[in-house]
């Protein structure tokens with residue numbers, strides 16, 4: 362049997378693309394591994410094994426803002442269609458330690474174009490009167506975006522996209538692809554357990570893993586990086602006390618820590634409440650092989666990053682009643698131009714990968730762009746192929 366289309370990667374972009382492709386095509390499959398319960402069994406990992414991702418609207422430029430805007434607009438409809446609630450519009454606060462990067466003037470222009478509501482804070486005392494729990498240095502500036510900014514549950518967002526995909530007749534396979542080749546007029550997909558699929562068209566959406574195994578002949582220029590977060594266990598009363606905290610992006614830039622993100626305590630599948638905080642750290646690892654990634658997920662850093670993250674957390678939320686802190690490992694990847702790669706690779710084969718640490722909030726629109734490309738060989742009118750053009754290692758000098 363030859364599928365019309367197969368999407369490889371059941372992550373945030375792949376599941377969105379699969380939904381959109383299945384709206385127009387029959388005979389579509391989505392292949393990717395379930396989240397393993399034991400790390401040892403896992404071959405590839407993902408950026409979505411988590412409970413919360415920040416959704417905001419204004420991005421670095423108009424393309425990013427449009428992607429966020431369109432994706433956020435889909436949440437209500439997708440929740441209704443899938444009967445899965447994954448989105449809470451509880452706002453997002455962006456804080457810079459000072460105004461040195463002139464972020465707020467650029468922000469205002471961008472917000473105006475998209476008619477986004479916001480509130481500006483010019484110093485720490487204004488930030489304090491907005492939310493008394495957070496503490497920032499005196500020179501700090503802030504911008505608050507109310508709803509539709511907020512947070513999404515990435516596992517449930519994928520589930521919601523997949524439910525709609527299945528309703529449309531799509532088939533899901535729990536497998537990991539190890540090789541893509543051509544056979545006659547079809548694309549042959551070989552999985553690690555030797556199960557084989559054939560398709561007329563294939564969309565590669567395996568996130569940080571696109572260059573590993575034998576999915577691509579020519580490797581994409583992609584920086585794949587370890588990401589360390591801390592999950593801070595608090596009791597239910599403490600979670601309740603902090604329930605007014607919006608998602609926080611704190612553009613701190615110090616030698617030992619940069620770019621903090623923090624999401625208030627939420628109830629996780631184990632029944633406990635955890636506040637999550639992550640950041641870029643000097644000992645983040647840039648991976649060059651799948652073995653290095655497997656080693657990182659299974660055994661982590663030699664250096665314990667918790668003390669640095671805990672110190673930063675205590676400066677932001679000094680009165681937080683912590684019960685326990687544990688470290689959680691994740692992975693992100695960065696493209697050459699800062700936008701995901703979406704484009705054709707060779708006959709019938711397309712790619713949509715490279716989240717740059719922000720593709721949960723824009724995944725629905727990214728999936729739609731990839732679906733339009735695969736189905737109609739064009740980009741949606743409001744986007745340009747140039748912005749998403751895949752860059753290969755050999756070209757990236």
Ligand SMILES: Cc1cc2nc3c(=O)[nH]c(=O)nc-3n(C[C@H](O)[C@H](O)[C@H](O)COP(=O)(O)OP(=O)(O)OC[C@H]3O[C@@H](n4cnc5c(N)ncnc54)[C@H](O)[C@@H]3O)c2cc1C
Pocket residue numbers: 369370371372373374375392393394405406407408409413414415416515536537538539566567568569570571574576588589590622639691692693713714715716717718719720721722723724
């Ligand atoms: C700690 C952390 C915090 C983040 N916070 C935010 C945030 O607040 N807001 C935001 O917008 N973004 C955030 N991100 C980024 C966001 O999660 C990613 O950009 C997004 O998940 C990328 O989507 P993707 O579909 O490309 O990759 P993924 O979501 O990682 O999905 C890729 C899928 O492909 C599968 N796969 C891989 N290889 C194969 C193979 N060979 N065969 C079959 N399947 C395969 C994987 O198992 C996975 O399911 C964060 C990321 C991390 C790690």
